[in-house]
Amino acid sequence: MQALNIEETKFTMKIDFDPITGFCSMDGNSYPEDAISFFEPIVDWLKDYISQVKGPVKLRIRLNYLNSSSSKCFMDIFDTLEDYHVAGGDVFVEWVYNEDDDEIHDSGEELLEDMSFRYEFVVEND
Amino acid sequence: MESKVFDHEFFMTESDLFSLYSSGGLEKTILMFKGLLTQDILVVLAEMLSNNLSNDPRQKTTKKMFSIFVELAQNIHRYSSEKFMVENKEVGSGIVLVNEFKEYFTLISGNVIENSNLVKLQTQLEFINTLDEEGLKNYRKEKLKQKREVGDKGAGVGLIDIARKASRQIELRVKQLDNDKSFISFYILLEKEF
Numbered sequence: 001m002q003a004l005n006i007e008e009t010k011f012t013m014k015i016d017f018d019p020i021t022g023f024c025s026m027d028g029n030s031y032p033e034d035a036i037s038f039f040e041p042i043v044d045w046l047k048d049y050i051s052q053v054k055g056p057v058k059l060r061i062r063l064n065y066l067n068s069s070s071s072k073c074f075m076d077i078f079d080t081l082e083d084y085h086v087a088g089g090d091v092f093v094e095w096v097y098n099e100d101d102d103e104i105h106d107s108g109e110e111l112l113e114d115m116s117f118r119y120e121f122v123v124e125n126d
Numbered sequence: 127m128e129s130k131v132f133d134h135e136f137f138m139t140e141s142d143l144f145s146l147y148s149s150g151g152l153e154k155t156i157l158m159f160k161g162l163l164t165q166d167i168l169v170v171l172a173e174m175l176s177n178n179l180s181n182d183p184r185q186k187t188t189k190k191m192f193s194i195f196v197e198l199a200q201n202i203h204r205y206s207s208e209k210f211m212v213e214n215k216e217v218g219s220g221i222v223l224v225n226e227f228k229e230y231f232t233l234i235s236g237n238v239i240e241n242s243n244l245v246k247l248q249t250q251l252e253f254i255n256t257l258d259e260e261g262l263k264n265y266r267k268e269k270l271k272q273k274r275e276v277g278d279k280g281a282g283v284g285l286i287d288i289a290r291k292a293s294r295q296i297e298l299r300v301k302q303l304d305n306d307k308s309f310i311s312f313y314i315l316l317e318k319e320f
Contacts, residue, residue: 032165033165033203065189067196067197068284069200071270100185103193
């Protein structure tokens with residue numbers, strides 16, 4: 001299985017998903033004009049990894065800004081990871097936020113609070 | 127040959143332009159845009175807005191402003207019925223205006239929509255306007271968990287996110303243009319947080 005790498009733009013995140021270590025990183029801004037199309041290959045990659053590699057998933061998310069349609073796509077990702085966790089998969093999500101950024105912290109909390117897999121909030125200073 | 131001298135009749139007067147530029151006195155227009163809201167234009171305008179405010183100690187207000195602006199602009203991009211093809215993509219047209227007052231900002235956006243979509247929008251907004259902070263949070267979560275409607279590229283949470291950041295209820299004004307179309311506009315107020 002191939003790694004997934006997408007370069008960052010002003011309105012989309014840098015994506016680095018590694019099938020060997022299971023380390024996945026999403027970093028930057030997320031307000032694409034069509035969030036579903038942007039997230040589709042990401043969700044597909046995760047589903048393939050879960051069904052083929054069946055390894056651990058360690059997802060690190062570090063956002064400056066996310067729009068409403070991206071929030072829904074993050075929910076799709078977390079639902080996929082939740083199913084994997086319930087089926088016995090090893091899932092860990094790290095939600096990184098800046099200490100001054102309550103909005104990003106709260107967005108993460110609202111997306112993650114109903115999930116049963118392990119997740120952690122990580123504070124970053126400027 | 128007919129002379130091509132300048133003719134004032136073709137233009138708005140200079141004072142009209144100045145009053146638009148300085149917009150009265152009480153408020154200061156910090157952004158005004160009418161036209162196709164392509165993603166490129168949206169990004170430039172959003173960055174311009176936050177740069178305009180980021181020297182400000184009111185970081186929180188800047189973030190809220192950025193977010194409300196993006197949601198309004200993406201609403202126009204998606205739901206305006208005046209659509210044009212730009213580089214093989216359909217892009218919606220509309221108008222956005224951001225004014226600064228002493229203690230708050232106003233954001234106004236407008237575009238044309240089909241009357242067939244009007245009732246759904248009005249009903250949704252009326253419902254959102256009845257909700258308090260906790261209600262909005264729960265309704266948003268419900269929307270995030272819902273399956274998407276076919277062809278809908280949004281999440282149906284844009285208005286909820288605007289409502290959660292705005293300092294007052296969102297006002298929707300409707301001007302019916304004909305049997306098929308109406309011009310709608312959203313009025314948002316954002317207080318400066320010190």
